[in-house]
Amino acid sequence: MPDGFRGQLLSGWGRAGATRADVQTPPDADAIVDLLSEADGRGIVARGLGRSYGDAAQCAGGTVVDTVRLAGAGAVDASGEVEVAAGTSLDTLVRHSVPDGWFLPVTPGTRQVTVGGAIASDVHGKNHHVDGGFCRHVTAMTIATPTGLRRVSHAQDGELFWATAGGMGLTGVVTSARLRMLEVDTDRMLVDTDRFVDLDGVMSAMEGGDDRYRYSVAWVDCSGPVRAKASRARGRPGVGRAVLTRGDHARAEDLPSRLRSAPSPPGRPRLGVPRCVPRGILNRASIAAFNEAWYRRAPAHREAEVQPMWRFFHPLDGVADWNRLYGRAGFLQYQFAVPPSSGDVVTAVVRELSARRIPSFLAVLKRFGPSSPGPLSFPIPGWTLALDVPLGAEGLAACLDRLDEMVAESNGRVYLAKDSRLRPDVLAVMYPRLAELSSVRRRVDPGGVVRSDLSRRLGLD
Template identity: 55%
Template structure:
């Protein structure tokens, strides 16, 4: 296997480090890659959509799993698929949608691998109904530090450590997933405006149970009485009878045709995403949204993954890159959410990608992010003055009310806050010490947080 020393970074492009990149093409080569990691260990990597340093390993090895991308078996009647961990959600949609099945959980991009989806225990707009990705994994094969391939089932300590474990328990080779039946590749979408944060939370609380998918874009530059104003978008998979007879959509209801736009230039002008330009965009986006609209038909790609249509969209933040900050606070801690939104607004963070959702029941993974409550995610240019101090203060507020930040997006959390956010972290460390005493699996994130 070729192993080249390359610069590796997360999707936020904030802290590149050099590592040996190994790309196995067989399970045997994956086992050899684990044996040959060296003193600095190795970490599996998929399509590089972790925003921070979870799939980086300075001075060590990074094991690129994307060549292991076979779909082995589909049970069309039972609604399950067995596939390699390097298969992307995009590829699964291409294969499964024509058969009337959809992935059970998708984040804001379909350019993630199944292994990455399990390792980050990704969530989507349907968490309040369906939970996180690992809840739909029936079994997986895990290559552990001792070179063994273990079949791991839900409800076992190794499964609960692997789901959300950021690749630190081993290399996922295959997974069997439970799928969601659909009649079309379109979504039926309702859109409405909320005048402020309280109005938004009231609407979500009152009606989320009526929708499988629910999310709100929130204007974090709005202040005063408009603080937290938002556009609320909710929907479900459109049934066949929602498509008009004689239309292209009715003739081919399960077609998957994602749109694609040109890439931004490799060198994007610095300072383009200023408070002024983002403020203008946010004003336009809020005013453009209908006060209330129901039953609009949208492509799956439009509803779930609008940014996937713009390759390398992360370039728009310039050379400095960006930080994606996502936290969750429990139901009953709405005052903490209000304070945090107010702080972000007062700091004038130029974020045009900010979303608020409600989570349902907690997931079993020891380091899985979702707990019942409110989660806010926002992108912020990394070079914003005072950003580090602001986020440190927000971390402390989140931890003080029993909330947590999402490790798949983190690049700067202080390790002393981790135990307050993730009460099972001691169990995770103990299992790692038992199954990987030599520290074969390691990453920049694991060193930073002493995982």
């Protein structure tokens, strides 16, 4: 780091592990190529809206390319495709496209991510079992690399395309992308809800019935052993009571006439969290109380409830800056995926967290369909569980190391967009195709300047 380097302090959504970098906001793709070709060993990496939880969009002592000025989208064409600048948020994109009846083919749990960030993490939604990851719907993209601008697609330099899809920004900076959108008739969903006393019940319902729905997600309470009779009857007390919601987009004819208006864009956040949140507001007791209230509120069984689309997909976007609730210490999200035959690992993880009394808000359980060809893309067919944990919980580091081993032993992996702590030796077991990523990076970035705090921590340089 040069003498006197100050830079800007950056962290991920978990608000921990901040580092300083020189943040640049170039106006266009050519200016980004200039920055990349001038970069040196201190490194350079792209940053979108900073919604990855850990250190993926940080570069200590180097340069961070904030893509905020790469904004804007064309009109959705007759084939349903749209060219979008990579710094455009999914929120902006849907405000532009939904009134014309075009929704995102895949959306994460927040709209506050950029198109570039969605590509770099190959993000998944509640429909991975049907529609795959985000990059499956990207038909072409332009990438600024230290050796120039490249337009790639599945057919044209598919190697670079797929190394970038889920590649955590390590092949260069995506400057724009062509995205295939999903046509919707209304902005309502038809939703079925079911409550389960434990994980065994919800997982068998998902295996048996998810294929009937485009979207499926279960919210799981990891707080403690389940005391319900139905669970005890299976042998030992179960864990993880759950609420499963599954649904599809409503067509106009599915709705009463008063709800049949043209699709409308989302509202703005109604609530916010102040900068200073009293220490300890989220603790074992408050988290358990929240989980209890949430479980009791859900119906045991309800069919075809009409829900606004925005509440169904992005309930957390109603509260701005909710990550401040965790206070100054911050938090982390642990998300892993395991093959279909390793559902017992999901139960074992929840059991382990509950036995060690590690407080966790509702965990999110989904099923994944086939992987994409990207060597670093996270989804593999099977199960994925994501849970938020406050940093500083006693025994957390050792517990997560143990969970990593269980996940790796079952041929699973953790999600790098959420990670801040994985060890490099475990990464290589979880992602066995790292050499393919390295070979593409050597081709487009022979000087090895595109790097991040995450890539250094994980030995991906």
